[in-house]
Amino acid sequence: MIPGDGEENRVGTAHRTAPALLAVLYLLSGALCWLGAAVPMDPATPVPLLWALGAVGIGGGAGLWLTADRARPWVLHAAVVVISLLIGVLAWRSATAVGIVGLGPVQIAVALWAAHFLPLPAARVHTAVLLVCAGTGAWAAAPSGFLSPWICLVVAVAVLAEAQGRLATRLRTAAGTDALTGLANRRAWEEEASRHLARAVRSGEQLAVAIIDLDDFKQVNDRDGHRAGDELLRDLAAGWSRRLRQADLLGRYGGDEFVLCLPATDEVAARALVDELAATHPFTWSAGIATARAGDTLDTVLARADAQLYRRKRSGRTT
Template sequence: MNVLDPRTAIVLISAMSALMALVLWALKRSYPPSIQGPGRWAQALLIIVVGGVLAASRGQLPEILTTAVPNFLLSWGVYGLYAGTQRFHGVRPATWRWLGTIAAVVLGTMWFTWGDPNYAARLRLITALMAVMFSVHAWFIVRQGMGSFSRWLTVGVLAYIAAIQLVRLATTFFLPTGDTILNATPQHALFIASFSVSILLFSVGAVLMAGDRLRAELELLATRDSLTNTLTRRYMDEACAIELERSHRTGQPLALLMMDLDHFKAINDTHGHQAGDRVLVDFATKVQSRLRNKDLLGRFGGEEFALLLPNTPLDAALQVAERIRAACAPHGKEVGCTVSIGVTLSLPQNDSMDKLLARADAALYQAKNAGRNRVVAG
């Protein structure tokens, strides 16, 4: 029976890991800094490459460089994949705790290499550690939420590797293990080949997860104003059309508030544009804190904002407007602006988005002409 040479299989793992490390490193360079993880994944794969090359060099290098060092590097690389996933999800890795665990296991393998030589015991220690790390890694992703193919693929691969490690651990009690990692037993070759394929599939899953994150961020940028984190004018136009159609279908009123900060240009001229930006952000924050989940706040440009209030009658919309006006008035020497607000309500029949916006703009214009810092219904 022809069995895959373990040295060849290890070289295969290293080649696959190096290739995927390059892919992930390229992603790190091209993706925005907000997407953490690809760089750590790339580093981890390169560590696995070095560990694999050293392990495959048994007989050509000093024994410590082909046993203890590879054990540490391979374990540290597998942990690095987990740490990269934690960074990807905004979680700070518990590096020192895992480093201590890995160091303890590697010291154990060193004892079973030179103190009380026992390859089966060494294999059990490393295999058990790998099974734990892959299982913890998979469970971490599950806890973050499963909602895409990339996550299912990655979790599936991690669970598969963990299962393979557990099977490998079990076989050490009733099948021959040999005395080195290069033993050409069928089960040993199978485990190494499975590990190499799994590392490749994990890397593919990581690339897909990063791609999903990038698409989500691009969608966010397309719908959110970068300064105030309110909705963009384009999104608000679409939302207004949808809500207006729903209002006509259900008979529920739809209120629209057009809000404009008074004398905002004077803030920029007197205090600078950074102060003006802070005023806009502060205004958006104050308004958002007074809204329901279904209410939509958008920035129409400059210092003008629009607020959609679904299922809201005129008297309730006016109350909301007055609360906003009162909350946003600056106090004492605080740098800020008052706000003028025009309020309108959708008509039961034959109303359009353009007509709704025109009525709200007209009401806002009346509020400005009447002396600003007031609410006018139109």
């Protein structure tokens, strides 16, 4: 029942992916700037600027890579804004129309990164900022005659970002939702509960976690069939969801087990809430509750809740 190290490693890997890929984008952009400075394609190429932008790209990429494990969301947002501004500067100082339009691939890469890793509204804002920065730089640049390909580039960036953002949103929803009950699935619940726990441990705020295990659920499947069992799970999940607060996090842990994360809640309040949930449906179940302590991980809190759950089951007590 309790998640192992493999699950935690998968969660950690997912958290590192976004800053790591943004770091790669910075590093590649910096390397290409240095290549352009070392082998300029036009006598008017702004070589000193390319060396400087290359240093920013390499340095920023290295910083993002080294801090990928603990990168905060605001750092990633800031990094996307910075690279958008740098693209605008590079467009403004480009010596040729080809050089300006040649910034298209990096614009597409930045927009696709935002669309894949950020919520769709945020991705749209970043794409708009990117296009405004690049467009302003292109408009202020000395070369001309690239309006048609530039319009095609802007349309391509906007369309690709929107398509990727919508697809990523659907995939995230599907990946984090239990298909039967519509609740958060185990992976999604653990990710969100871990964030709540880290915040509670850091701030000293109360937080409770509950594990719910249905009593004699197998008999329902054996007696009435799996369809009846599925309907019971859906009814319980719907009834509990209506009774919970907006901040509470309910998830299906697997089979007939559910988990609750209750921010700003001590054990007494958590037990009272669990008793309220019991009133939503006549089917009986047992629940174990544990509250967060200093130095806790999600595993340790769940282990204490799990131990209380089985003590209550052995004693014959429900809810």
